[in-house]
Amino acid sequence: MAKQNTLFKDAFNRCLLLLSETSALPSEPELGQALGVSRTTVRAILSRCEEAKLISWDKRQKIVLRRPEPSDYFPTEETDSLAERIERSFMRRILAGGAEPGMQINELELAREIGTGTTSVREFLIRFSRFGLIEKRPNSHWVLKGFTREFALELTEVREMFELRSAARFVSLPENDPAWAELKQIETLHREILADIDKRYSEFSELDERFHLLVHRSSSNRFIVDFYDVIAIVFHYHYQWNKANARERNARALEEHLAYIAALQSRDPRQAEQACRRHLKSARETLLQSIP
Amino acid sequence: MAKQNTLFKDAFNRCLLLLSETSALPSEPELGQALGVSRTTVRAILSRCEEAKLISWDKRQKIVLRRPEPSDYFPTEETDSLAERIERSFMRRILAGGAEPGMQINELELAREIGTGTTSVREFLIRFSRFGLIEKRPNSHWVLKGFTREFALELTEVREMFELRSAARFVSLPENDPAWAELKQIETLHREILADIDKRYSEFSELDERFHLLVHRSSSNRFIVDFYDVIAIVFHYHYQWNKANARERNARALEEHLAYIAALQSRDPRQAEQACRRHLKSARETLLQSIP
DNA sequence: GATTTGTCTTTTATCCACAATAGACAGATT
DNA sequence: AATCTGTCTATTGTGGATAAAAGACAAATC
Numbered sequence A, B: 001m002a003k004q005n006t007l008f009k010d011a012f013n014r015c016l017l018l019l020s021e022t023s024a025l026p027s028e029p030e031l032g033q034a035l036g037v038s039r040t041t042v043r044a045i046l047s048r049c050e051e052a053k054l055i056s057w058d059k060r061q062k063i064v065l066r067r068p069e070p071s072d073y074f075p076t077e078e079t080d081s082l083a084e085r086i087e088r089s090f091m092r093r094i095l096a097g098g099a100e101p102g103m104q105i106n107e108l109e110l111a112r113e114i115g116t117g118t119t120s121v122r123e124f125l126i127r128f129s130r131f132g133l134i135e136k137r138p139n140s141h142w143v144l145k146g147f148t149r150e151f152a153l154e155l156t157e158v159r160e161m162f163e164l165r166s167a168a169r170f171v172s173l174p175e176n177d178p179a180w181a182e183l184k185q186i187e188t189l190h191r192e193i194l195a196d197i198d199k200r201y202s203e204f205s206e207l208d209e210r211f212h213l214l215v216h217r218s219s220s221n222r223f224i225v226d227f228y229d230v231i232a233i234v235f236h237y238h239y240q241w242n243k244a245n246a247r248e249r250n251a252r253a254l255e256e257h258l259a260y261i262a263a264l265q266s267r268d269p270r271q272a273e274q275a276c277r278r279h280l281k282s283a284r285e286t287l288l289q290s291i292p
Numbered sequence C: 001g002a003t004t005t006g007t008c009t010t011t012t013a014t015c016c017a018c019a020a021t022a023g024a025c026a027g028a029t030t
Numbered sequence D: 001a002a003t004c005t006g007t008c009t010a011t012t013g014t015g016g017a018t019a020a021a022a023g024a025c026a027a028a029t030c
Helices: A006-019 A028-035 A039-053 A082-096 A107-114 A118-131 A149-171 A178-197 A197-217 A222-241 A246-266 A269-289 B006-019 B028-035 B039-051 B083-095 B106-114 B117-131 B149-171 B178-195 B198-218 B223-240 B247-267 B269-289
Strands: A055-058 A062-064 A134-136 A142-144 B055-060 B063-065 B134-138 B142-144
Touching: A006 A028, A006 A039, A006 A082, A006 B134, A039 A055, A055 B006, A055 B178, A062 A269, A082 A107, A082 A222, A107 A118, A118 A134, A118 B083, A118 B117, A149 A197, A149 A222, A149 A246, A149 A269, A149 B149, A178 A197, A178 A222, A197 A246, A222 A269, A222 B149, A222 B223, A246 A269, A269 B106, B028 B039, B028 B142, B039 B055, B039 B149, B039 B198, B083 B106, B083 B223, B106 B117, B117 B134, B149 B223, B149 B247, B149 B269, B178 B198, B178 B247, B198 B223, B198 B247, B223 B269, B247 B269
Parallel strands: none
Antiparallel strands: A055 A062, A134 A142, B055 B063, B134 B142
């Protein structure tokens, strides 16, 4: 089967959205830019649109003939890349299922379960190994080290070092740095969600990631920024998995964030450090509480 | 060709060393333990030893018939794993050769040059990407970010955070922790090399890695210990590549290490921090000097 | 003259096959 | 009773094949 054309399908779906808002499509390179794909893929999309009588296509003339209907879209299951599917399956297995530390991980078995080749699973495991949750025994299996208390403590120790350093850098960013504008936006979103917390508390997870990533970015250090991936994936699956008291937890975190944001905006290193420490401490406690 | 039997060849060579010192070999599981391979490989080794009339083998009787000669060994080029060969080729290319940042890296071309399949190269690049020197553009090529001044500064920034933290932990290790004995050994080696610095200065590189890894290990934090891989690979190739004034540089570093070791042994956190800072500062300067 | 399109080549992502290696189990040996 | 050996099976490491996707280049169009 070689490569799945998930990129094509996903870009096609996104093209239909564009198409429902205009009467003609732009040039091929421009469309490629808009969809983030190469001209080869753009042309495949246009061909399919033409076949489905969505547009008439003659060289530069790409006229919309009708609005796309739900049945024109590819089903969402077909638009996820293989890597995403593998990640989800794997995380479900090791977080939800009984995942005792020390358990062996079998490439072939995982591949069969997910319905894919071993190469892709293998590459996923290699990429994933940098998160410190699994380890390879050469010429033999992988070992699950598990989402344990030690893991959480080691993770948060490094996180705290990095975020304190990043917050210190943040307050000294020049006035015209775009991070200040982004911070303002994030602040506004916090207030909006807090104002309607009962309905919108579940939006916190995404906002949390956006905020902390912004802080880490100001370190201008690739190792610090890259490490944020580890934190993000852990918290991402952690939120999905541990929903007890989510509303209260998130409300409290939003308040802490607002204090932290105000401290950053004050440009005072001491205030920023204090607010950062306070929030990180409670984030650590929350994470630890969810581990048996 | 599927898999190369480099493990077998390497283990066979190591087995010949054992064989030259005894008159009979132990049981298969024991031999496997000693060589770090499975019984399957042990049996392959024994078969070959028998064929080469090095031993007579009948079930539990494995009697050495003659001493191995140089011609019995496999040539060392054949005992390196594919991953090691790829790493060396790649590092030579990007460090020695003209490696401008922004250059594209082509899996197929690399594979052809090294004489291997694309899968292995690909897996190597994925593993290597955690060192922050290359970056993947999905569905497209890899980009070389280059061994630049920024890279060195970002690397040393994190290194300094981690090593200071580890040194602080080190001084509070309990008296009976094996790290103290290892530190003593390392200290002795330092003195031996310094005493005969003109001949032995090149042994510093390996000792340097051993010392700093010991310090990082005392953090008991997998992320800190894993990060030491990044430092180690950079310094490893850096030493191979920048040999100007190696004798003086190494002599100075050895002196600094001895001061640092004494400070650790004093168990005084303040002294340890000072000595650590002093050494890291000069290590950073040395690294930066070698970058244009 | 700058874009755009048509066409073609190159490269990546993925599956599959096969040798090397690990590992399991029962019968043999101490 | 414990360990070892013989034998067999399962899994990993690696090369090669192929569809999807990117990208190069010249001719066409504005």
